[in-house]
Amino acid sequence: xxxxxxxxxxxxxxxxxxxxxxxxxxxxxxxxxxxxxxxxxxxxxxxxxxxxxxxxxxxxxxxxxxxxxxxxxxxxxxxxxxxxxxxxxxxxxxxxxxxxxxxxxxxxxxxxxxxxxxxxxxxxxxxxxxxxxxxxxxxxxxxxxxxxxxxxxxxxxxxxxxxxxxxxxxxxxxxxxxxxxxxxxxxxxxxxxxxxxxxxxxxxxxxxxxxxxxxxxxxxxxxxxxxxxxxxxxxxxxxxxxxxxxxxxxxxxxxxxxxxxxxxxxxxxxxxxxxxxxxxxxxxxxxxxxxxxxxxxxxxxxxxxxxxxxxxxxxxxxxxxxxxxxxxxxxxxxxxxxxxxxxxxxxxxxxxxxxxxxxxxxxxxxxxxxxxxxxxxxxxxxxxxxxxxxxxxxxxxxxxxxxxxxxxxxxxxxxxxxxxxxxxxxxxxxxxxxxxxxxxxxxxxxxxxxxxxxxxxxxxxxxxxxxxxxxxxxxxx
Amino acid sequence: xxxxxxxxxxxxxxxxxxxxxxxxxxxxxxxxxxxxxxxxxxxxxxxxxxxxxxxxxxxxxxxxxxxxxxxxxxxxxxxxxxxxxxxxxxxxxxxxxxxxxxxxxxxxxxxxxxxxxxxxxxxxxxxxxxxxxxxxxxxxxxxxxxxxxxxxxxxxxxxxxxxxxxxxxxxxxxxxxxxxxxxxxxxxxxxxxxxxxxxxxxxxxxxxxxxxxxxxxxxxxxxxxxxxxxxxxxxxxxxxxxxxxxxxxxxxxxxxxxxxxxxxxxxxxxxxxxxxxxxxxxxxxxxxxxxxxxxxxxxxxxxxxxxxxxxxxxxxxxxxxxxxxxxxxxxxxxxxxxxxxxxxxxxxxxxxxxxxxxxxxxxx
Numbered sequence: 001x002x003x004x005x006x007x008x009x010x011x012x013x014x015x016x017x018x019x020x021x022x023x024x025x026x027x028x029x030x031x032x033x034x035x036x037x038x039x040x041x042x043x044x045x046x047x048x049x050x051x052x053x054x055x056x057x058x059x060x061x062x063x064x065x066x067x068x069x070x071x072x073x074x075x076x077x078x079x080x081x082x083x084x085x086x087x088x089x090x091x092x093x094x095x096x097x098x099x100x101x102x103x104x105x106x107x108x109x110x111x112x113x114x115x116x117x118x119x120x121x122x123x124x125x126x127x128x129x130x131x132x133x134x135x136x137x138x139x140x141x142x143x144x145x146x147x148x149x150x151x152x153x154x155x156x157x158x159x160x161x162x163x164x165x166x167x168x169x170x171x172x173x174x175x176x177x178x179x180x181x182x183x184x185x186x187x188x189x190x191x192x193x194x195x196x197x198x199x200x201x202x203x204x205x206x207x208x209x210x211x212x213x214x215x216x217x218x219x220x221x222x223x224x225x226x227x228x229x230x231x232x233x234x235x236x237x238x239x240x241x242x243x244x245x246x247x248x249x250x251x252x253x254x255x256x257x258x259x260x261x262x263x264x265x266x267x268x269x270x271x272x273x274x275x276x277x278x279x280x281x282x283x284x285x286x287x288x289x290x291x292x293x294x295x296x297x298x299x300x301x302x303x304x305x306x307x308x309x310x311x312x313x314x315x316x317x318x319x320x321x322x323x324x325x326x327x328x329x330x331x332x333x334x335x336x337x338x339x340x341x342x343x344x345x346x347x348x349x350x351x352x353x354x355x356x357x358x359x360x361x362x363x364x365x366x367x368x369x370x371x372x373x374x375x376x377x378x379x380x381x382x383x384x385x386x387x388x389x390x391x392x393x394x395x396x397x398x399x400x401x402x403x404x405x406x407x408x409x410x411x412x413x414x415x416x417x418x419x420x421x422x423x424x425x426x427x428x429x430x431x432x433x434x435x436x437x438x439x440x441x442x443x444x445x446x447x448x449x450x451x452x453x454x455x456x457x458x459x460x461x462x463x464x465x466x467x468x469x470x471x472x473x474x475x476x477x
Numbered sequence: 478x479x480x481x482x483x484x485x486x487x488x489x490x491x492x493x494x495x496x497x498x499x500x501x502x503x504x505x506x507x508x509x510x511x512x513x514x515x516x517x518x519x520x521x522x523x524x525x526x527x528x529x530x531x532x533x534x535x536x537x538x539x540x541x542x543x544x545x546x547x548x549x550x551x552x553x554x555x556x557x558x559x560x561x562x563x564x565x566x567x568x569x570x571x572x573x574x575x576x577x578x579x580x581x582x583x584x585x586x587x588x589x590x591x592x593x594x595x596x597x598x599x600x601x602x603x604x605x606x607x608x609x610x611x612x613x614x615x616x617x618x619x620x621x622x623x624x625x626x627x628x629x630x631x632x633x634x635x636x637x638x639x640x641x642x643x644x645x646x647x648x649x650x651x652x653x654x655x656x657x658x659x660x661x662x663x664x665x666x667x668x669x670x671x672x673x674x675x676x677x678x679x680x681x682x683x684x685x686x687x688x689x690x691x692x693x694x695x696x697x698x699x700x701x702x703x704x705x706x707x708x709x710x711x712x713x714x715x716x717x718x719x720x721x722x723x724x725x726x727x728x729x730x731x732x733x734x735x736x737x738x739x740x741x742x743x744x745x746x747x748x749x750x751x752x753x754x755x756x757x758x759x760x761x762x763x764x765x766x767x768x769x770x771x772x773x774x775x776x777x778x779x780x781x782x783x784x785x786x787x788x789x790x791x792x793x794x795x796x797x798x799x800x801x802x803x804x805x806x807x808x809x810x811x812x813x814x815x816x817x818x819x820x821x822x823x824x825x826x827x828x829x830x831x832x833x834x835x836x837x838x839x840x841x
Contacts (some may be wrong), residue, residue: 021598029667055703110570112751113675113753114668114671114675114750115671115749115750115751116671116674116675137675137677138675158620159624163619165618166673169591169595170618172595172624172627173591173595182817186817188639188815188817188818189819190522192749192793192794193749193792193793193794194747194748194772194792194794195587195592195769195772195773196581196583196592196631196747196750196813197631198747198794198796198812198814199811199812199814199822199840199841200628200631200632200636200822200825200840201581201594201627201631201632202628202631202818202821202822203627204624204626204628205623205624205625205626205627205628206592207624207627208624209618209623209624225675225676225677226677227677228677247529248529248530249529249667251528251530251531251648252551252552252648253648254648254649254651254698255648256647256648292701293704295699295704296698296699296700296704299698299700299701301510351616351617351618351619351638352528352616353527353532353615353616354529354530355527355529355530363684380618383616383617384530384616384617384618385618385620393594415676416617418614418615418619419614419616420614420616420618420619422619422620422819423616423618423619423620424618424620425620426620426623427620427622431621435621435622438621438622439610439611439622440509441623442608442609442610443610443611443612444622445608445610446604446610446612446625446829447612447622447623447625449627449825449829450623450628450825451623451823452824452828453510453821453825453828454821457623465622465623466622475830
């Protein structure tokens, strides 16, 4: 993975830079020993690793500001890090950069059920935000699968989604305000306990900016009331096309499920072998979850049943108990683990218009034969977000590159049918060099202008999002 | 100038040798702008509509009414309930969908369904240099690069001229009900609305109209609406009015009907709901309308009132929506921001519109 060339001057001055960091932080907040910085050499995209110059773990916004001031003065790049769960290499350092981890900033600062928001330090894990309020009947809606580990800081950087996002939106639709420290150490407050921006929607462009505009240390998040209940239904189909048509009919009928998950035959089979959830033998299945009171759930499921029956399902399984609901979800939730049992895999997250699913799956199947790599598909059918899981063997020379090449072709196909490269994971380094497939030069230029304003010296999170060639000339060499 | 295509629009902007006044229908912008009028209604037409995918893509100059009719024919609608502000602002003209996006206009349902910018999934625009830029697309889940879709929404043309917009739409529900609770004072009304919005009953409108009542809207399948209305009534009291009157009531809230034909300036506040009654008490206004559970407050004031000076700091911000030209020349329409944020906004405008031709001075 090409990254910006580390500045030899910074490398030569490592001791002095570390000393300046130690002057503004407690000693235990600065990690600089060679064997210790290695822990920060990668995120969940483990194929690419590079130990940083140092890593810091501040405990306050003031400490974050002090670190950034030092790094700004020294011209040292800074890589902000939440929990390091990025699948796109969003936290991959260069040898001359300092990892700024907010994991020690994980407090709840304010909870307000009347005005329905929670204010947290952004190092807090996603699940523990809901954990702080669900006893009182509320939750924080964006729920990425990694929510046990991922941090709000990362959620904001990547504009994370999750199973609930079909109904409740993604992070940017639930983010009300931030405290953000700019690269020169200035602390800014944007938004708050009110709705909408007073002028330009800076919050809207900060969310999803992959740690390149500032370091977000605190966030005001929208709280939603917990529904009275939820229940899934599982439907098996004889073809991908029919499954897709059923989804379309459900949406046309005015139903708004919380989640609509699709799995194809390879995924179903791998999952059955692994988790034994008792999924039907079929080409495709849907798991649809609806919310409300018991009566409202019954009514929605009855409507879904009536629509599904028009599509001659192989099986239609409703849940009559908590345990049955759990079993319906078991396979889907084990899918990635099941693929991991078969071998190494790469998980993509291109998005497509939902009507393109049958065509895209057919093409992926053809490419699978051409590349000689097996692939299984999980798909958020309500919003078009695909998760092709490509199996490869990391120990086989050339297999990673082959897998990446196959993945790139799938993502190009997503763009070709009117979708995009990434629906959830972000660009990071993983899709950086495909950005020109989706964007014309003027489109990338417009995005880069935003960074020019927030971080004129291009010190924050280098080597991400924009192809290196497009960036050349903006960052001092 | 009235371009008929994106390319013509790009040429018009590139060739501008002075300020341009961007005009969709002229129904929403705060005040009259100087400069050569760039009429955007020529870029009209729905380009793609997939009801089964809840996706519509339309040229930005398409009349809002045409977009709404197109969606209604398939039993769908824009979730964020954009207003018709002509009655409030004393305007005539045909509102365009681009104008709605440029203003991020969002009505009562914003409290549940999100603002215009939350339904917006893609844009094409011409920046101040005449370059055509696209961001987002036609899919809901899209984190590819920076989110300029959100940045462009509500930028009132100052970063670029919209040529195409794409939305995620939602179905029109089968039924509605509105619970009306009488005789609550402002603080009691905001408290009641907070309880409703914090309940699991999916309230999609929460407004307090002093002198007329406190209103909570429910939408969905008929049985579900009846059930939820019953649960809310048990919680808060009040009565559900005839469903046939719901649409007119919420249109009146959406369009700020109480202020139509009333002299005075109109301010729109966005604030922490529980702070709203106290802020209103300090405002000395002649008319008040609460929406978004108290998160939005419309105020009618004496002409020329500097409401921000009168209120001092409060958790939120105030936009001057209607006032005489001399007042708009004296008081900024948009809430002045702290220096560093104002500098960032100015920096963005300077980069997207280096010559300062796109509605210069409108936002700062």
